[in-house]
Amino acid sequence: MDIKKAKVGFVGFGNMASAICDGLLTRNAADPSNIYACARDQEKLLAKCGSRGINACADAAEVAAASDIVVIGVLPQQVEGVVKGAADALKGKAMFSIAAGIDFDRYISYLGEGFNHISTIPNTPIAVGEGIIIAESRHSLTEEQLELFEDVFGQIAKIEYFSSDLLSLGGTGAGCAPAFVDVFIEALADGLVKNGMTRSQAYSIVPQMLVGAATYMMKSGKHPGELKDAVCTPGGTTIVGISALEETGFRHSLIYAVDKIMEKKHSM
Ligand SMILES: NC(=O)c1ccc[n+]([C@@H]2O[C@H](COP(=O)([O-])OP(=O)(O)OC[C@H]3O[C@@H](n4cnc5c(N)ncnc54)[C@H](OP(=O)(O)O)[C@@H]3O)[C@@H](O)[C@H]2O)c1
Numbered sequence: 001m002d003i004k005k006a007k008v009g010f011v012g013f014g015n016m017a018s019a020i021c022d023g024l025l026t027r028n029a030a031d032p033s034n035i036y037a038c039a040r041d042q043e044k045l046l047a048k049c050g051s052r053g054i055n056a057c058a059d060a061a062e063v064a065a066a067s068d069i070v071v072i073g074v075l076p077q078q079v080e081g082v083v084k085g086a087a088d089a090l091k092g093k094a095m096f097s098i099a100a101g102i103d104f105d106r107y108i109s110y111l112g113e114g115f116n117h118i119s120t121i122p123n124t125p126i127a128v129g130e131g132i133i134i135a136e137s138r139h140s141l142t143e144e145q146l147e148l149f150e151d152v153f154g155q156i157a158k159i160e161y162f163s164s165d166l167l168s169l170g171g172t173g174a175g176c177a178p179a180f181v182d183v184f185i186e187a188l189a190d191g192l193v194k195n196g197m198t199r200s201q202a203y204s205i206v207p208q209m210l211v212g213a214a215t216y217m218m219k220s221g222k223h224p225g226e227l228k229d230a231v232c233t234p235g236g237t238t239i240v241g242i243s244a245l246e247e248t249g250f251r252h253s254l255i256y257a258v259d260k261i262m263e264k265k266h267s268m
Helices: 015-026 042-052 060-066 076-085 104-111 124-128 143-153 164-194 199-220 224-230 238-247 250-267
Strands: 008-011 035-038 069-072 094-097 116-122 131-136 157-162
Touching: 008 015, 008 060, 015 035, 015 042, 015 116, 015 124, 015 131, 035 042, 035 060, 060 076, 069 076, 069 143, 076 104, 094 143, 104 116, 116 143, 116 164, 124 131, 124 164, 131 164, 143 157, 157 164, 164 199, 164 250, 199 224, 238 250
Parallel strands: 008 035, 008 069, 069 094, 094 116, 131 157
Antiparallel strands: 116 131
């Protein structure tokens, strides 16, 4: 199918669903006239759909009837009621679930067999076409639906498949960690401001440095340790900074943060 002709629906049009929609529009990966959305608050929905030029629908069943791929974008505790309520219209459609913790088995327990769904965790950089979609390798999309899912959403995110037991951890790495990066940027900027740079100068270089360093690592295929070593001149200044980071437990802070998130997820 020509992806520009693919009809994409959003059941729930909150923060994450609208970020995905914005990514599709930014990257020209879908035509606004082929995008459908619903939410509970019609007034808010009409404003959000109007500003994007997409179609506002009355409910999940209307979205499903109009779409080839339906993004299930409600809160995890709302998924069961929403998919059961629209089950007839969802039959035969490709459901792309973004609800945290609602995996393949949960969908089976809500809908039984005979539906086409894939459970994922996307992250917010998808709004600018630079996202990650952590997708459960166990799914029930047809070959054609999977191809369409990858063709459409692969334009705004890197899609990585994980076994069911790693889905939640993948979500921590892709979905929670952007907040760690925001703190890193803010803290590094604080250090630069403390030493005399203006805040706007700091924010104009730090994010680009981060994008550049990550892009360089991905494109060169080099190990991060090798790249770090290459900028640490013996007896130089960068190694002094690295040593200070080790002294203050920078690496362990990140490992500990992942441990704590997973502890919290397991207790929920
Ligand atoms: N935010 C993230 O970074 C992130 C990352 C990965 C995954 N997720 C997942 O994305 C999902 C949405 O999260 P969010 O942060 O976008 O939440 P949100 O902003 O609260 O959005 C929830 C949306 O669902 C709508 N809704 C609720 N009940 C509905 C119903 N019966 N029929 C149709 N629409 C209904 C809400 O409409 P009203 O506003 O009108 O009530 C709202 O548009 C969650 O399952 C979450 O786990 C979020």
